[in-house]
Amino acid sequence: MLEILAIIALCKKLAAIAKEKGRSVGWAALGALFWFMGEVVGFVVGEIMGLGLGGYLVAIAFACIGAFVAHTIVKALPEAPVAVTPGL
Template sequence: MLEIFALISLCQKLAAIAKEKGRTKAWAALGALFWFLGEIVGFVIGEVMGLGMGGYLVAIAFACLGAYVAYTIVKALPEAPVSVTPAL
């Protein structure tokens, strides 16, 4: 349950950062995508290592790593170019 709250908070933060930079809020989906991909990869690695329930902790660690990567990518986005139309 705490995972869901963390994921919602992450997506809201990413959407706010993207909007601040003049981008769409769709960049928040990157956070959810990287979170779930990290969790799946971490789970597979934990199972291959034979950690049993410890594999869940590895999955959560990889999910946090995915969230950090998504945050870094969105934070590094340049400001959206402003299109200026000449006055007639």
């Protein structure tokens, strides 16, 4: 349950950052995607290392790394170009 709340908070934060930069709030999906992919990769790594239940901790650590990478990407987005319409 706490993990779901963390993903929701991450997506809201990423949406706010993207909106502030004039970008689509769809960038928030990057956070959820990176979280889940990090968790899957971390679980596989933990299982390969033979950690058993410790594999879950590795999965959560990789998920946090994925969230950090997504936050860094959205934070690094340039401001959206503003279209200037010529006056009449």
